[in-house]
Amino acid sequence: MKTSSESPIALRSLSPNGTNGTNGTNGDRSQDAGVILDALRSLVRELRLASREAEQRVGVHGAQLHALRQLADSPATSLTELAERTHTDISSVSVVVSRLVEQGLVARKSADDDRRRLSLGLTARGRAVVRRAPELGTSRLLRAASKLSDREIHTLATGLAKLANGLRKDD
Numbered sequence: 001m002k003t004s005s006e007s008p009i010a011l012r013s014l015s016p017n018g019t020n021g022t023n024g025t026n027g028d029r030s031q032d033a034g035v036i037l038d039a040l041r042s043l044v045r046e047l048r049l050a051s052r053e054a055e056q057r058v059g060v061h062g063a064q065l066h067a068l069r070q071l072a073d074s075p076a077t078s079l080t081e082l083a084e085r086t087h088t089d090i091s092s093v094s095v096v097v098s099r100l101v102e103q104g105l106v107a108r109k110s111a112d113d114d115r116r117r118l119s120l121g122l123t124a125r126g127r128a129v130v131r132r133a134p135e136l137g138t139s140r141l142l143r144a145a146s147k148l149s150d151r152e153i154h155t156l157a158t159g160l161a162k163l164a165n166g167l168r169k170d171d
Contacts, residue, residue: 047137068106069136077118
């Protein structure tokens with residue numbers, strides 16, 4: 001995948017106690033908001049570029065490739081299991097899997113040990129796509145996140161969840 005030509009995002013330096021040494025003025029908050037927007041734009045751009053590259057190279061978009069990679073690691077015994085493994089809601093996974101089945105990349109069959117359960121696995125064509133596919137944007141994102149400390153990961157996860165939940169409210 002082509003790497004981003006964007007310059008690194010500038011961060012305001014914080015003192016060891018996690019403050020910037022000021023009283024949290026509106027200018028500081030505005031600067032932080034700008035950093036947040038720049039970082040989110042950069043992340044979305046990288047994920048979009050990775051998805052576009054996957055689609056151009058192997059004919060599936062990023063979400064489909066993510067599901068294929070999960071199934072390449074091991075078949076899934078249900079849509080719920082695949083949704084959990086891909087950190088996606090079940091309705092989205094259902095749409096993705098339906099398209100992959102239509103393309104002949106994934107096979108749905110009854111589980112060997114219980115005919116009532118569904119088993120999802122790659123077809124030979126699906127395995128070939130996974131072998132030719134570029135690295136996922138989500139893989140790059142997770143690799144970058146692995147370089148953060150446990151505290152940074154927790155703070156980031158908490159802050160992003162609050163931000164996303166704030167978008168859903170009608171305040």
